[in-house]
Amino acid sequence: MNKHSSAHSDVLKAAFIDGTWKDGSAGTFEVRNPHNGEVLHNVGYAGPDDVEAAIASARKAQPAWAALSTIERAQIMRRVHQIFLERAEPIAQMITAEIGKTINDAREEVFEYSAPSWAKSAEEILRHRGLSFPSTQERTRNKRLVMSHRPLGVVAAITPYNFPTDISSIALAHIAAAGNTVIWKPSEYAAVSCAMLGEIFKDAGVPDGVINIVQGKGDVGAALVDSKDVDGVFFTGSTATGRKIAEKCALRPHLLELGGDGPFIIMDDADVDAAVDGAMNGCFYYSGQVCTSAERVLVHEKVYDEFLEKLSAKAAALKIGNPAEEDTEMGPLCNKDTLARVKAHVDDAVAKGAKIEQFGPEEGLYYPATILTGVTTDMDIMREETFGPVAPIYKFSDVQEAIDIAHISGLGLIASLWTKDLATAWRVGEALPHGSVNINETSNYWDQLAPFGGAGQSGVGRELSQWFLETFTEKKLLVFDLGGETYNRRAEGGW
Incomplete structure (x- = not known):
């Protein structure tokens, strides 16, 4: 045995x-x-x-x-x-x-x-x-x-x-x-x-x-x-x-x-509170080490400030620590290679002008829950899978801009779209190059009896x-x- x-x-x-x-x-x-x-x-x-x-x-x-x-x-x-x-x-x-x-x-x-x-x-x-x-x-x-x-x-x-x-x-x-x-x-x-x-x-x-x-x-x-x-x-x-x-x-x-690029798109008519809850799960569930994570959070300019304020408040309240404790909500990263990639992506974004807000410890394999604002499409974190507890938030004004950004990584596993308008959900969902598009649901959702898989890379x-x-x-x-x-x-x- x-x-x-x-x-x-x-x-x-x-x-x-x-x-x-x-x-x-x-x-x-x-x-x-x-x-x-x-x-x-x-x-x-x-x-x-x-x-x-x-x-x-x-x-x-x-x-x-x-x-x-x-x-x-x-x-x-x-x-x-x-x-x-x-x-x-x-x-x-x-x-x-x-x-x-x-x-x-x-x-x-x-x-x-x-x-x-x-x-x-x-x-x-x-x-x-x-x-x-x-x-x-x-x-x-x-x-x-x-x-x-x-x-x-x-x-x-x-x-x-x-x-x-x-x-x-x-x-x-x-x-x-x-x-x-x-x-x-x-x-x-x-x-x-x-x-x-x-x-x-x-x-x-x-x-x-x-x-x-x-x-x-x-x-x-x-x-x-x-x-x-x-x-x-x-x-x-x-x-x-x-x-x-x-x-x-x-x-x-x-x-x-x-891999996944998890575009998490929040339209101007979205239920912001629900979208914040979805982003918390999408960005910080298992410290972001999920192929369906919300790797890029694209927020319409009309709800950007409200969303950012509420997401920051919830991220600040996360219980981060020993994963064996019953009330812990986020633990460490699994290994040094993952930690190195997360740090490299965040450092690249900051070097290129992103602003950073972090909550929690940074020691050993622990990395803080991180929110990046002022991100641009030339940053590695907007073009590659990060696989860590990071929410890079991009402000957009036109839905076509969000769709275009969703295409730039070449990845296409799961996207998440937040809107109350059925026509918008249908049209944008069809335009996104992903195997699945979750409407008003976090990217980290899948049904065990439904097809799961990605397009492109x-x-x-x-x-x-x-x-x-x-x-x-x-x-x-x-x-x-x-x-x-x-x-x-x-x-x-x-x-």
Whole structure:
């Protein structure tokens, strides 16, 4: 068993292969608590031979797993859901310790999103329909055309730190439920909270080899993508890494959910109080480390002063500190790389004339809730994903100006639009180059049964619900000629 609750000195196993935890062949890496910098765990590092063994295990298990009846696979998914709920609290506490997400937000992740994904995947495969087609090419009633779905085979899932059990559960549950087997490379920052899922799979009766786990950093994920024995790839993370994966998966199915630019557009007729609440969530939820964060706040000049005053007051009242405390509203950033990017973007904006207002500590991995005004479109923070607790506020006077700014990043995941006018909402929503536009709702809102994904550099494909199954199954057409009557094969005739 992987000693996921063991003392700091223990080395945790590197790989869950064929139902057994194994030591890694590439050394170890540390997982630190972002709140205080303490070492939480030493984790085994999976080497190339471990990755190959995991792929071989998945390949061996896949035919028997796919051969199970749909209801048998659905029942196993439901058992994962049940056991996950029973163990959700310690997993939430581990998420808080590993990535600095507040305990209440970690509980939301495991109880509201992660665990239910397994039951939802069961319902999806029970309702994953095929199609029948009429015979249109020949003058006959002998033909029958039926389309069904078959699993891809072996799929790699590479998941991020910010929703370590949620994004992974969505992917793993739907990929496996469809009859595929999986090799999962979790984020190195959330190694143990993810390893705790391996115990759930075992106890729920997921057959050995169906879901394998390999721990490590980017080189482990790259080894999975490079393998010719991997039939499809799921990845959530940076646009830069996603582009490399897409280049290597030119002839393989892949689903990529990448960076977001989160334009948060507030029109002159908006409910300002509601928009302020939405911006607080959009800018400061999990310290801004969400791909759907409100990365750029565009406010109409008529409500700019009111919005800024109310947002500043609420930001000043945020309880920032130890994420394990029940009343904490914002904790630290997860790691040094994220902190460095946030500081660089804010420093660039200030150097180019932005004014800064900050609330909360700046020490260790803590970064204050930050409001920038006087921002301009040449600033990095207006053109790139920041991924931190920063609200850059831009004043606009014409809606077309806001639409134009929404286009400049090349990203297009989720936008948020605030207006009371239906025609404005419809027209602006259609004009924004984003996979989703939330009207009078924060950018950090998504529905687990609706398609989720981005346009442009924000990704390829759509995840959640049936859209996941569409990517990780192949359509298969069976054409029957039942025989009997003779007929003219020429549908039109006369030639």
